[in-house]
Amino acid sequence: MVFIRATQSSSDIACIAVAPLSIQPFGVEPTDFDAFWTQQKQTLAQIPINPRLTLLNTLPSGAKVFLLELDNIDNRKVYAYLSVPAGTGPFPAVISLPAFGDAPVQPEPLIMTDFAERCNSINLYISAHNAPPNLPDPNAYKPDDLSKKDGFYARTMIMAGIRAIDYLSTRPDFNGSLGVSGMSQGGGWTIQLAGLDKRISAAMPINPAFCEQDGWRFERASGFPNYVLVGRNLNVDSNKTLTNMRYYDAVHFMKRYRGALMFQVGYEDDVTPAATQLAAYNKYRGNSTLLTMRERGHTYPFDEYFLGRYAFFEQHLIGFKNPFNFKAKFLADAGNDRTVKDTAVLEPQFLVNNEKNKVSNIQWAKIEGTGNVGFQTENGKTVARFSQKGKYLLRVSADFDYKLADPSVASYYTLTDFVTLDVGESSNIDVCDSDKEAPNFSNCPQNIALTTMGTSALANWTPPTVADNCGTPSVSSNFLPSQSFPIGATKVIYRATDSKQNTAECSFSVIVTKGDSSTPPSKNDLAISLTSVVTTPRPHSFTTFKVKINNKSARTFTDIKIQIPFPSGIVTGGAATSTLGEWKEWCSNNDQCFTWLIPQLLKNDEAIL
Structure with missing residues (x-):
């Protein structure tokens, strides 16, 4: 997966995913992963739940909102808002897990209370910290000792989630049908809980963190919280960090979850990169729905998340009522x-x-x-x-x-x-031994028509893609993009050959014609613009200029030279980049002029300096 961020004149992001369902994690699972977490759960089980409920409000529907306090490992507490529908039940339940941070969250208005008021469902909104959710925790995310596998702050969060499920399981008004959802930190936390606790039957992680923590080791993307970088800042030995963080990587929890899954990923996510999320998603082995948002970052589409969540839980939780008309399955x-x-x-x-x-x-x-x-x-x-x-x-x-x-x-x-x-039976003959199926090309380019004032022209195209039913075929071509083609018609051939010598071809022609040099471009053919980032710069200050040229005609122009003079008294210089051609900081002996040389500008194309 390729993630590109523009850094000059724009902050746009572009992402390209090739075979997203084939993206796999780099890291290796610890051999004692299950034993480690079994020990943590056994330690928690020896601590009494000791629930304390404080009524905060009775909602108009008769639903009640409580502050819940439970005992956790390491002498810590679990704090949560508990919303319970009116009536005796039994009800399903949904656990809501927060994103990163320790900002106070008030019990109302809280969209989670909708579950109790409108969905016939218990809801638990759990704090990640050792403080009530309506108060800040001065020790949030501390201690976080990455030098020990049981020193991670995330361990107490995961145990808090399991302890919350322990509490729900004691309630006579809970019917045992349990869902969990969260975004970012809450999304990764959702996967961790779902992988450890079989009492969860439906999980909905959004842009999950904690995925693919080994990415940095292989010079690849790594998901938040980027434990390798955190360890360096804390002067923890990198080898210890790399070893210990694998006990918290969502990748290893995901492969253990078998309930229903609704997963959302944004390709332009620069907090929890999409490749890390997909590495975790692709370890799931059950029935799932994946929502891919190609032009969205570390956020969610409001309707797809909230309405989709109600429909998802209605489909998979017994007794859950969807209050909206969106009933899609x-x-x-x-x-x-x-x-x-x-x-x-x-x-x-x-x-x-x-x-x-x-x-x-x-x-x-x-x-x-x-x-x-x-x-x-x-x-x-x-x-x-x-x-x-x-x-x-x-x-x-x-x-x-x-x-x-x-x-x-x-x-x-x-x-x-x-x-x-x-x-049960097999011929013991490789299915590809008798392969007679040729490779298959897709996106084969169309013929390319160019005009030149000289003797040749450059041609660019996107190479075709090829697939085969038995492995990856070899591909050869007599020409490559960005080569120069003479006047006339030249045939470009891509040939794919598989392991059984089955072949396929993709071909097209590059047709170059001689332009009429007596007919120069008119003002309607080419349009050029010069803009400044700062429209009214202060004296002795700097600004950045952008030059754009558009070919609005049906012709291709070659050997374009653009000269940009500046008034006397302006100092020019610095770096410049262009989408086509090259630039020079002077025009002959004139240091108050820039020259931009463009070898070829295709019809309906543009270039930017």
Whole structure:
């Protein structure tokens, strides 16, 4: 995954994800991960819950809001707002986990009370700290000793969540159906709890933190709280930090969760980078809905989060009532786990807003298994053939667009489900041994037409992508982008060859024609603008200029030279960057002039200096 941030004249962010469902974590799980957390839970279990309730308010519906205090490990307390519906129940429950910080949160108005007032559900809003949620904690996030695996502050947070579930389980008005949700810190905390406590049946993490903490070690993105950097600032040995932080990485908790999952990720997130979140998501092995927001950072779409949350919990929590008209159900079904011979017919089903199979980009993939799997087709209903006996875990995924609010929000959903197949017979022949299927090109460029005043022209294009049913094919080409092409028609050929010498071609032509030098560009062909960041600079101050040229014609122009003179008395210099061509700090012997040389400007294109 590529994350790009502009640093000059803009702060725009652009992200590119290739095969997001294939992103895997770098870190290795500790061998005693389960033993460590089992010991922590056993220590907590020996401490009495000792609940203390203080009534804060009775809401108009008859629901009550309490301040709840429980005993936790290390002589700490668990503090939470507890909202309980009117009546005797039994009710489902939702635990809400906060984002990073220790700012006081008042019990009302609090959107979590909606669960009690309107959703027939108990709600627990848990503080991460050793203080009531309506008060600041002077020792928030302390101690945080990264030199010991049991010294992390997150350990007390995780135990606080488990202790809250312990308390809920003692209430006669709780029906045992439990959901948990949170954003950022709360999202990572959600995954940690869900992976440790099987009493959770539905989890909804949003932009989760604590994911892929090993990223820094491999010069890759690492999620908040970036333990490697925190350890350096605390002068903790980096090797100790790297070893100990893995006990808190959401990646390792996610693989242990088996309940329903609704996961939201923003591609432009620079706090918990999307690659780290997807590394955790891809370790999940159950039925899930992934909301991908391509142009959103460390935040959430209001409607998709709040309305989507009500619909998600209504679908997966017994007795939960959704007070809104948005009743959409999203579901993927890969079929039942079963025993097969050497082949299996796979026919997935998808439910989107209560309509069946309104999806696109259906894909099958092998996730686990000793041998190879060949799919007759990777889309929709298919036949899978297995090279060896044994158990295989297969994943099916499909995409769909569904806009709750702003239709301009670039987002889409992905549904996934898994099926385990126990293959009892096999021909022991690799499914690719008899492969006769050629590779497949996509996004093959169209013919490119250029005009030049000289003898050649530069041509640019985006190379095509190629896929194959058996591995990665080799690709060769007689020309590459940004090469110079002579006048006339030149054929560009991309050839892909797989391991069985099946081949496929993608071809197009670059057609260069001689322009009429007697017809120079008119003022309607090219438009140039010069703007300043500071419109009225102070004397002896500096400002930044931006020059933009647009080719508004149907012609391609070459060898463009732009000279930018400045009045006497202005000192010029500094750095400059351009999207095309090169710049010089002077025009011949004139130090009050800049020159910008552009070798080629395509039709309907622009360049910026």
